[in-house]
Amino acid sequence: MPNTFGKLFRITTWGESHGGGVGVVIDGCPPNLPLSVEEIQAELDRRRPGQSDITTPRKEADKVVILSGLYEGKTTGTPLSMMVQNKDQRPEAYEEMKAKYRPSHADYTYQTKYGIRNPEGGGRSSARETIGRVAAGAIAKKILRLAGKVEVTAYVSRIHDIEMPEIRTAPSLEMIEATAVRCPHPETADKMIERIKAVRSEGDSVGGLIECRIGNVPIGLGAPVFDRLEADLGKAMLSLPATKGFEIGSGFGGTLLKGSEHNDLFEVRDGSIRTKTNRSGGVQGGISNGEEIYFRVAFKPTATILQAQETVDKAGNETELIGRGRHDPCVVPRAVPIVESMAALVLVDHWMRQEAQNRCFSFEE
Numbered sequence: 001m002p003n004t005f006g007k008l009f010r011i012t013t014w015g016e017s018h019g020g021g022v023g024v025v026i027d028g029c030p031p032n033l034p035l036s037v038e039e040i041q042a043e044l045d046r047r048r049p050g051q052s053d054i055t056t057p058r059k060e061a062d063k064v065v066i067l068s069g070l071y072e073g074k075t076t077g078t079p080l081s082m083m084v085q086n087k088d089q090r091p092e093a094y095e096e097m098k099a100k101y102r103p104s105h106a107d108y109t110y111q112t113k114y115g116i117r118n119p120e121g122g123g124r125s126s127a128r129e130t131i132g133r134v135a136a137g138a139i140a141k142k143i144l145r146l147a148g149k150v151e152v153t154a155y156v157s158r159i160h161d162i163e164m165p166e167i168r169t170a171p172s173l174e175m176i177e178a179t180a181v182r183c184p185h186p187e188t189a190d191k192m193i194e195r196i197k198a199v200r201s202e203g204d205s206v207g208g209l210i211e212c213r214i215g216n217v218p219i220g221l222g223a224p225v226f227d228r229l230e231a232d233l234g235k236a237m238l239s240l241p242a243t244k245g246f247e248i249g250s251g252f253g254g255t256l257l258k259g260s261e262h263n264d265l266f267e268v269r270d271g272s273i274r275t276k277t278n279r280s281g282g283v284q285g286g287i288s289n290g291e292e293i294y295f296r297v298a299f300k301p302t303a304t305i306l307q308a309q310e311t312v313d314k315a316g317n318e319t320e321l322i323g324r325g326r327h328d329p330c331v332v333p334r335a336v337p338i339v340e341s342m343a344a345l346v347l348v349d350h351w352m353r354q355e356a357q358n359r360c361f362s363f364e365e
Contacts, residue, residue, distance in 0.1 A: 005236070006345060008352040009140065013132030017121030018090070023083035024132030028352070029069065029139060031077030033146075040064050040082065043138040044131065046337040049328075052180035054196045056328045059088045064135055075139075082135045086128070093324040094120045099313045100321045104303035111314070127241040127331065130338045137341020140348040150216045150347065154339040156183040156332050157296070159208040160195050164188040170213040170292075182333045200329035203306030207242070207299045208332040210339050214282070214293040214347065220358075221288040221350040228286025229350060230295075236342040237297045242331050245298030249281025264291075297339055299332050 004012045008028050015022030041064055048062040049055055062084050069080030097119040101107040106125035110117045117123060144150035153170040157163060164185040171184035179189035181196070192208075199206050222229025234246045254262050257279075264275035264284070275291055282293030304323040311321045328334060 005239070006349040008356065009345065009349040011132065011136040011345065013129055015086075015129065015132070016118050016123040017086070017126030017128040018094075018123075019086060019118075021083050021085040022128055022131045023067075023081065024136050026069070026080040026082075026136050026139065029075050029077065029080050030143070031075055033075040033139070033143065034073060035070060035075055035139065035142070036073065037064060037066055039142065040066075040135050040138040043134050043141075043337055043341070044084070046177075047131065047134045047334055049334070051334070054180050054193055054200070054329065055334060061087065062131060080139070082132070084131050084135070096321065096324065099315075100319055101311050101313070102304065102321060102323070103309050103311055104300075125241070130240065133345070134337055134341045137337070137344050140344035141340065143348050144344055144351075147351065148216055148218055150214065152212065152214050152340045152344050152347075154210050154212040154336045154343070156181055156192070156336060157209045157211040159183075159192040159330060159332060160199075160206040162188060162191045162195055163209075170215060176336070180333065182336045196330045203323075205302035205305050205327075205329045207244075207301040208330065210297045210299065210332060210336055212293075212295055212297070212339050212343055214343060217282060217288045217290065217293055217347065218351070218354075219288055219290040220354055221347065222283065222286045224286045227350075227353075228283070229288055229293075229346070230281070230283045230286065232346050232350070233293075233295060233343060236346050237295070237339065240297070240335065240338060240342065242299045242302070242335075243297055244300045246295065248283065248293075248295040250279040251281075251296065254279060293343075297335075299335060302327055302329060302331055 003014065004010055010027045012025045044062045044064055048060055050059050065083050067081040067083055069076055069078050097107065105122065107117065107119065110125060121128065141152055155171060155176045159181065164183055175184040176182050179186065181189050181192045183189040183192055195206060230248045233248065237243055237246045250262060262279050264277045264280050266273055267276050275289065278291045280289065281295060282288055282291040304327040306323050308320050308322050311319060313319050
């Protein structure tokens with residue numbers, strides 16, 4: 001069962017939703033990187049439950065502990081292990097799910113594949129697994145900032161059918177964090193919050209879109225065939241729970257244009273070769289071209305809803321199930337730091353591959 005992501009900067013996440021805890025082991029983190037628990041905690045605080053009245057009421061502080069790989073405030077180059085304990089566990093809320101399959105969950109597929117599953121909060125299939133990704137992503141984001149002032153910024157652009165106006169530049173972290181829904185457009189954010197509260201009162205849920213923008217990416221990250229940068233970004237995003245779509249640059253909208261309308265024409269700007277437009281989303285031929293990388297990720301409505309739904313039990317009998325436990329009526333706002341983290345992990349890994357390929361050896365005579 002693959003739990004590892006990356007080639008040179010590799011992360012392995014572990015743990016279940018209602019087990020003793022969750023965490024991550026990072027292998028390949030460069031040595032001598034200044035690092036504090038507080039830096040990692042700041043990112044986890046953006047992901048944790050109970051942040052506002054539109055998120056799950058599960059009370060978890062998600063306090064991270066660094067178990068290895070750090071000495072006197074610097075990474076040692078050895079495996080860096082981090083853990084967060086599960087405190088507010090309520091496995092009894094999932095007793096009925098031992099026999100009944102929840103609609104649109106991993107229950108049936110997991111049971112069929114492995115012949116055993118942990119029904120408590122979804123076990124390994126729970127979004128609580130993403131704690132390890134965010135902890136690792138905090139380190140990846142710092143490496144990117146120090147190496148090349150690369151900034152990864154994600155925000156909510158749509159909830160259900162409420163969409164913010166298109167913007168040309170990445171908003172500030174302050175603008176994004178100013179509202180509970182993490183939409184940098186205040187008027188739209190208010191409408192989004194109202195919609196989430198309305199569907200929650202009906203025992204229902206909604207999904208939405210997250211847009212991510214990455215600035216100051218160096219030219220040359222990625223490869224032209226199987227390890228295309230956009231392919232790895234797509235895999236990273238679609239590996240997240242509740243994701244159902246990924247598009248980069250013009251995405252599906254580009255299919256409505258002609259080649260003469262869609263092509264990014266070159267120009268020389270400030271002494272560098274750049275493109276006049278950026279419909280490619282910062283990636284051409286699978287390789288970063290120095291422009292801003294931007295993409296969108298689609299998240300489905302939360303599968304657990306507080307309404308009776310038709311289902312079947314393990315014996316194949318038709319039955320009915322009402323969701324239990326504590327769940328977000330919309331997962332999208334809390335997914336923002338997770339999207340940022342996965343994007344950062346992809347870029348750090350590709351940057352290390354690029355350096356290993358081009359700078360390890362010199363063949364000049």
